[in-house]
Amino acid sequence: MQQKKALLFNIQKFSIHDGPGIRTAVFFKGCPLKCNWCSNPESQMGKIQIAWDAAKCIGCKKCVKGCPEGAISEGENRILIDNEKCKGWQECMKGCPANCFQVEGEYKAVDEIVAAVLKDRDFYEESGGGVTLTGGEVLQQADVAMELLKELKKHTIHRAVETTGYTTSEVFERFLAQVDLVLFDLKHYDTVKHKEGTGVDNAIILENMKLTVQKGKQIIARIPVIPKFNDSLQDAAGFCRLLMDVGIKEVNLLPFHQFGQKKYELLGMKYKLNNVKPLHPEDLQDYQKVFLGNGLDCKF
Template sequence: MTKGIIFNIQKFSIHDGPGIRTTVFLKGCPLRCEWCSNPESQNENIQILCHHDTCLHCCHCVKTCPQQAISFQDGYIHVHFDQCIGCLQCIQQCPSHSLSCEGEYQDIDEIVRICKQDLPFYEESQGGVTISGGEGMGQPQFVEALIQALKKEHIHTAIETTGYVPEETFQHLAPQFDLLLFDVKHYDSQQHFLKTGVHNELIIKNLTWAFQQGIDILPRIPVIPDFNYSLEDARGLAGMLHKIGLKRVQLLPFHQFGEKKYDMLNKEYTYKNQKALHNEDLKDYQQIFIDEGLDCFI
């Protein structure tokens, strides 16, 4: 697999692993987290986004689409992703340039070329490349080939993973990375299911296996109001990580950076009126992990 479908390559990332990094975002995710800051990553295909604030409502895109995948309803353009084939004719012919696409097929050689432009920054800061998404392991053949190409250039590699990956795939890919940035969202399987659409048994099983193999792991907990923000939740999560044997964890305060994307995708954003959390809001939460013997930072 020399090509994969990605939706962004972000340079000079400082929150996706050690040092200065380039983050490669892959499309496709098995989870449907209600707070997701990259909702465009969930669908594995190319998606058309509508910028409603500049849309003329001329409906030229509706008439142009050969698949009849676009409609005008309730005063807004709607793209029906189950019908869209990603031909991009609507984007090319939109008179107000209000349509854009998320996702494109990119060749491994081109991605590596882009990443190598920042080799001096990686070397100076002990940084590298991070695979994100979506779920990077959701395109397993492509991501393995990409990681091997980066290793030939002696580039440190990390992956942000949900952990919700078939065991065979996870056990094959996980040891190939220098670091796993492993999302841990809830200790209770039913609560996990209610807000993400999947249960957590497979996630915990993969996390435990990776720890037992001696793989470098940084568990990261997105702290989300009305989901896992209570001190009781902190105790449950801290106890689970301690039981596995993990020694450090990072807390990620809830934010709303991806809110506008939901409008462009014609999706409802459950956390629209929820205030963002800040580091100072998590001090008592953090202390519970510290009391459990974990190196917990924000």
Template sequence: MTKGIIFNIQKFSIHDGPGIRTTVFLKGCPLRCQWCSNPESQNPDIQILYNHQTCLHCLHCISVCPQHAISYNNEHIHIDFQKCIGCLQCTQQCPSHSLTCEGEYQEVQEIVRICKQDLPFYEESNGGVTISGGEGMGQPQFVEALLQALKAEKIHVAIETTGYIQEDIFHQLAPQFDLLLFDVKHYDSHQHLFKTGVPNELIIQNLTWAIQQGIDVLPRIPVIPDFNCTLEDAEGFVKLFQKTGIKRVQLLPFHQFGEKKYEMLNQEYLYQNKKALHPEDLKDYQQIFINHNIDCFI
């Protein structure tokens, strides 16, 4: 497949792998992490976002929607995504541009063309392209076509993955990447299920397999309040990593960069009042890994 659905292409990324990178965000994710900073990535379809602050309340969107998927209540526009077919008439005709869309279908060659614009930056910084999401492997045929096209241009390609992928798909795709940025959210499957909507057995299984195959894997822990942020949790991760042979890990402090998106998607955000974490907050947490001879950085 040469066409996939993406929601952003971010240039000059410096946190999504080595060097200066272009990050391609694909829609669709099997997890429902309560703190997700890209909630627009979860649904694999085109979605409509609503900005209440700029809305004129003219209700023109209601009249142009052919599916009658838009309603008005409590001075807010509400979109029924069960009815919405993504025709985008509401976004195209909104006079204040308060309705926008997330997600569009793009051809592999168009994405490669955009990524190639920054080849000199990749070469000077040992950077490249990172496929993110959502879950990039959730569109396996498209992502493989994109990966092969980028590799044909001799571009370093990484992927940010949840690891929650069918074994056959993971085994097919993972070895083709230069780097797997592999999220490990919890060592305990019950806790993982409670906060992400899925257990962690398949994730750990794929992680272990990738390491055994000699694939370049960087496990990353998003450190989240009331989920996996205690020193006891750090010890739990250490035990898991010792079993799987992991010697290096990155910590990702919890942040609130995606908070506004929940309001625009008319979704509840369960981490709304949680305080963001900063690198200095994780020094003791980091030291637990270092004490067990695991290279840990933030």
């Protein structure tokens, strides 16, 4: 029987920020949230995309003529790629003499992914690490992700997932059964503000966060701290009330950064946080103290 394939946009080895020990992070493509600050905009669309680098372009227009779907056109000072029309044939790449294009996304079978991550098994065992499924939102491809998690269990690999929890409770409960650690992304405690920043409300997310605790899973809340969205001391207190009510005791703060800014340009996407200054742990000491003062284990 033909094995299901996962649409990934990266497999990152030697990750030390996605769970305990040395880990391999498997990045799934596709996400129902559209966070204004997203540092991986290539993760949002659940299909293969083509990125274009203006700095390399020599203006030959061979890509416009060569696209079989008519997905490439000339814009003002740039090439435009219609991702709805694009079928990922990559003819634009083959015909470009300046190598302006790159593919974002690749389908991989479960066996391929397992083989890739097992190469570093010795590092997992020595450091107490393992594999973390992340994204995008891995729950967008829940079935194939669960197959992968089951295979990893056969090899006694520690399995973590970074997720927004945005799916039905039925799917999430089945998914939780295959996971050792949940890194639960929490963008905002307030429903209205959550929708303003991500495009969706947080009702499903909060229900699945509670379900994670009820099932006795190890859980760490991860809060991206974003200027003028959730960075006030009042916001810190709001998060604390929510986490204590749910029963989560461990929190990671993720200060806002601009590492993904260039990707928006390559993908022809609008970035809403241009010129917003990054935050650093030293900027958030008082913010962290609110969590610590409420008895929460809060780290950067």
